[in-house]
Amino acid sequence: MNIGDKVRLLHGNEEGVITKMSAGGRIEIEIEDGFRIPAMKNEVVIISASERQYFGDGVKVEKPTAFTPGTLNTDQKEGVFLAYLPINDKDHSIYIVNSSERSYLMMVSEVFGDNSQTLVAGELPSKGSKKIGEKSISDFEDWPTLLCQFFPIHKKIEKTQISFERRIKFKATSFFKSKSKVPLLDKNGYLFKLSENTKDINVKLLNEELKKATSSPSTTNFPRPEKSIDLHIEKLTKDYPFMSNSEMLKLQMETFEKNLNYAIAHGMDEITFIHGIGNGVLKKEIHKYLSQLENIKYFQDTDKSRFGYGATLVRIS
Incomplete structure (x- = not known):
């Protein structure tokens, strides 16, 4: 075991x-x-079967749902990947693999709260890879967050490609399901595609949006929310396999607060938040937040026939 x-x-x-x-x-x-x-x-x-069985003696194991070990779907062959390749039954080498046609300037750092340490910085060539370190599975719980940043290199005059970044904190249930053959290196490992569902680094656009928002503070641009908001993490982001429990809870609470504020701004009488049952942490945080507001008539578990006990109805005064 x-x-x-x-x-x-x-x-x-x-x-x-x-x-x-x-x-x-x-x-x-x-x-x-x-x-x-x-x-x-x-x-x-x-x-x-254990990791050793998969990488070592060839015992047949459960196949991951994303793609079959040893092969990649067509839309997964090209891109930028993070790969963990086994050295033995505990230690793994970490690689950034670029199977795309574009080269990037790359920086990968380990993040420790407000501090960070750069592991590698430089060019990641097209159809190339770089080793960025080694990790032991026995220390999995202590692996720090990885911040991977990529800036496309334009070697000719062409449409500017937007830089992107990915912040990664693994959950065990997603990490150990990600076995596949790594592009270019042609070895089995734990594989994660970084160049999809990414967060763009576009400071210019961000500044323009902030300037526009501050130039007309009296204008209400808030969207009117739906009558029911699903806060299940898989509905909010595709990046949830890389998020810690605290990061998921933070995103869920931010979504809850934002939509509650939108509902109040639009004069809605009520709004329902679907938080599920789970271990009850999200529900407790929502009820704690609501209990501190003066413009809420009441809130309660709602409509068992539709949501069970996994939703809260908020009546707005």
Whole structure:
């Protein structure tokens, strides 16, 4: 039994990935919604082959849903990728792989709160790769956030391509599902495409939007929200596999507050927020926030037939 193994509790329905192992047979499991629960080794059973089996002796394993190990779909062959290649059953080499036709200036840093350390900076050539470091799976919980920034190189006069960045903090349940053959390097590893669903770095456009907003403060440009807002993280961003629990909660609360403010600004009588049941953290944060507002008549669990107990109706005064 190793970190990265998929297991099921013998006395429960929970399934997840082992993220931590301690003395005395204690382990920590990350379940599908990203939350971690403690257990003992004798309380779980492995339900998928270990990392060593996949990379080593060739035992057939569960295939990831995104793409089949050893192949890439047509739309996934070209782009910029982050890849973790096994050195042994614990240690992995980290590569940035560029299988596209364009070269980039690249900077990759590890982020520690307000501090950071640059791992590599320089040109990432077309059809090329660069090793940026090594990591051990046994330290998975302590891996810092990776900030990857890419600036396209234009070697001729052509339409300007926008720079992009990706901030990555892995969850075990998504990381260990990402096995595939790495483009160019032609080896099996954990593979993540960085050049899709990216955050553009466009300072000029951002400044123009801020200038426009401040030049007409009296104009109401707020969109009118829907009567019900789904706060499930997969509805808000495609990047959720790379986000920590705190980052997901922050995005969900920002979406909740923004749409509540829009509803108040448009004079809506009520609005419903679908937060799901889960472990109740998001619901508690929403109710705590609402309890501090004076212009809310009341809020309550709503419409069991549609949402179960996973939604809150907010009546606006």
